[in-house]
Amino acid sequence: MPIAVLTAVVAGLCVSACNAKAPSGAVAAPPTASSSPPAPLTDRDGDGFLDSADLYPDDPTNTPNPVVTADCYLDPDFGAKGHYVISVDVNRRPIFTEAWAETPESCDVIRGGTPPTPIEVTALETAKYEVEDLKYLYEICAEVQKEDVYAGRDFAASSSQIPEISGALVLCPTHPHAAAWKKSIARGRIRAGLEQQGRVFGSGTYLVGKEIKPGTYAITGDVTSCYWERQDRNGKIIANNFILAARRVQVTIRSSDYAFHSDGCGEWSPA
Numbered sequence: 001m002p003i004a005v006l007t008a009v010v011a012g013l014c015v016s017a018c019n020a021k022a023p024s025g026a027v028a029a030p031p032t033a034s035s036s037p038p039a040p041l042t043d044r045d046g047d048g049f050l051d052s053a054d055l056y057p058d059d060p061t062n063t064p065n066p067v068v069t070a071d072c073y074l075d076p077d078f079g080a081k082g083h084y085v086i087s088v089d090v091n092r093r094p095i096f097t098e099a100w101a102e103t104p105e106s107c108d109v110i111r112g113g114t115p116p117t118p119i120e121v122t123a124l125e126t127a128k129y130e131v132e133d134l135k136y137l138y139e140i141c142a143e144v145q146k147e148d149v150y151a152g153r154d155f156a157a158s159s160s161q162i163p164e165i166s167g168a169l170v171l172c173p174t175h176p177h178a179a180a181w182k183k184s185i186a187r188g189r190i191r192a193g194l195e196q197q198g199r200v201f202g203s204g205t206y207l208v209g210k211e212i213k214p215g216t217y218a219i220t221g222d223v224t225s226c227y228w229e230r231q232d233r234n235g236k237i238i239a240n241n242f243i244l245a246a247r248r249v250q251v252t253i254r255s256s257d258y259a260f261h262s263d264g265c266g267e268w269s270p271a
Contacts, residue, residue, distance in 0.1 A: 048115040065092060066120070067112035070142045072104030086138070092117045096172055099142045103176075106145075109138040119170065127167025140164070141172035151180035157188030191269075200269045205231075205261040214255040218271040220248045226265035233258040 042051050044058055051057040068086040073079070084099040086109075099107070116124065116131060123137055124130070149155060150165055157165055165181050175181070194200040198212040206212040219226070226249055229240035238257060243249050243265075250271055253260050262268065 064114050066114045066117065068094065068109060068138060070099055070104075070107045070109045070138070072099060072102075072107040072142060074102055074104050076105050076146075078106070084142070086142070088117075091119070093119050094138070094141065094171055096141055096175070100144050100176055103144040103146070104142060107139045107142040109135045109142060111135055111138065123167045123170035125167075126163060126170050128163045129167060137164075137168050137171055140168040141175060144176050148177050148180070150184050151177040152184070155184045155187070156191045157184045159188070159192055162188050162192075194269065200267065202267045203263050203265065205259055207259050208253055208257045209255065212253070212260060214253045214257065216250065216252045216271040217268040218248060218250040219266045219268055221266065223247070223249050223266060224264075226262070228260070228262040228265060230254070230257045231259040231261060235259075 043049065043054070044051055045054070045060040047054065047060040049064075065088050070084045070086060072082045072084065074082055082099070082102050082104060084096075086094050086096060086099070088094055111134060116134065120134060124134060127133075127137060129137065145151075150157065150161070162185050165185055169175070169178060169181060172178070191200055198206075198210075199215065199217075201212050208214055223243060223246045226243040226246070227240070228249075228251055230238040230251075230253060232238055241251075249265060251260075251268075
């Protein structure tokens with residue numbers, strides 16, 4: 001068949017086929033969806049990770065370990081620096097040994113956004129900290145200051161410092177200053193008991209027997225411009241003293257005294 005005739009025949013077939021109408025009553029096929037609907041945002045095991053990103057969507061214990069890094073200055077003059085990755089042991093307790101080996105003075109810690117581990121939760125609860133303050137416990141643990149205040153020989157932790165130090169010890173119980181920190185906590189608890197008994201007090205005027213207990217009290221250290229006086233019921237001075245400078249000041253408050261007043265002396269505690 002000649003090419004021109006064959007072309008015409010094919011064209012005719014296309015026209016008749018392309019112009020053919022669907023039979024009456026036929027239902028057209030629905031269009032094919034270009035993409036499937038998004039998966040629902042579910043967290044079956046309640047571990048804080050969506051199932052779509054959770055390697056163990058039905059096991060809440062298999063959550064990723066936190067990613068914690070510390071950038072530290074290694075001397076008080078803020079010269080040499082060190083960068084440390086704080087990993088965890090089999091119990092998911094942070095490991096600070098790499099940082100401790102270089103005794104950093106000051107650290108800035110960055111912690112990844114994973115939910116707190118059980119040990120971190122306990123540390124936060126012990127320290128009475130919010131979750132966003134967890135980094136500060138890490139910084140206390142990472143630093144090994146040569147002049148650590150909490151590790152001072154006679155330092156007694158305050159009522160707010162006791163939970164903070166205790167929370168840090170949950171994270172880093174083997175810290176190089178751990179033993180000294182525990183002694184500071186013990187001294188602080190003794191001090192808190194004395195405060196409740198009215199046997200530790202600072203500047204001011206106190207009623208003897210009601211606000212403070214009679215006894216012998218002292219202040220040690222660099223005492224300057226310290227004035228104290230014992231008063232009777234009429235406000236008259238029974239005895240007084242002004243100390244320009246001394247390493248120790250001592251006074252005995254008698255049960256017959258009505259009040260005791262001091263100014264600029266510091267904190268009195270049982271001698």
